[in-house]
Amino acid sequence: MGSFTGVVVEREGHSNNIKLKGNNRLILFLVQSFPWVLGRSRCDKCKRELRWFDNIPLISFILLRGKCRFCDAAIPFRYFVVELLMGFTFVWGYLNLTSLASPTLGQISPISPIFNSANLFGSLSAYPLLLLFTIFVFLWALASITLVDFRFGLIPDGILLASGLIVLLIRIFLVVQGDPWLNSMVMPFFWAFVSSFFFAFLILITKGKGMGWGDVKLVFWMGLWLGWQILIALWLAFLTGAVAGIILILYRRKKWGQTLPFGPFLAWGTLVSAFAGDYLVSHILPKLFP
DSSP, X not given: OHXXXXXXXXXXXXXXGOOOSSOOHHHHHHHHHOGGGSSOOBOXXXXXXXXXXXXXXXXXXXXXXXXXXXXXXXXXXXXXXXXXXXXXXXXXXXXXXHTTTOHHHHTTOTTGGGGGXXXXXXXXXXXXXXXXXXXXXXXXXXXXXXXXHHHHSOOOHHHHHHHHHHHHHHHHHHHHTXXXXXXXXXXXXXXXXXXXXXXXXXXXXXXXXXXXXXXXXXXXXXXXXXXXXXXXXXXXXXXXXXXXXXXXHHTTSSOTTOOOOXXXXXXXXXXXXXXXXXXXXXXXXXXXXX
């Protein structure tokens, strides 16, 4: 998944440059939204198609000494970093899942109680394999969104659509299995619409300073995953974004009035809210606001 994520990030960042013959806008939209399904990976310099054994995460980069097999062009080190981080992320998600059945492993991660919470992941605790798949999709989507926005300054439609469709199907599955329709379907859509309308209103009154319409789509996506816990995610996103902005201004990395990609902060808030939202509400917030 780490190698795939690196490909997704690079192709999403250049998806707007894709041109097709003809005027079929639907096909163009699909190709630009899902550029990571088009063909195999190629060297950025010589354009030679990479062999399967040159795409083994981490190992291929080390064996090739960070160079293309064909032209010796340097492979960007960011691919290695993304693969390493995604590996750690997925191991972390797996350990959280195994903590359901193993108190010993549960001690490794202090946030394992989320699987007993009243959110999407808690509802899936009775279906371990589906829960593991859901966690992996969720983490992959957040990592990809963060990297694309940080590197290219855009929110990738394809990732939102693909992972959004998956979470919708998962929620339908829960309803079929007997979960209340109100909690599993109605409320997530309610919070998705309310939050995205709020962001759209902010963009209109600020004339797009600091946020864009991609953030509106991302917030809607967050609502589908989090439900009411999106309130925690947005609070964390605005808080950490403000702190990061102040620090960058103090260290003269940014000037007053310059913007930061807000997607990474929204993704961070989503991650914390999903895996520790109940803990924040019951333990942290009462101490901050007694």
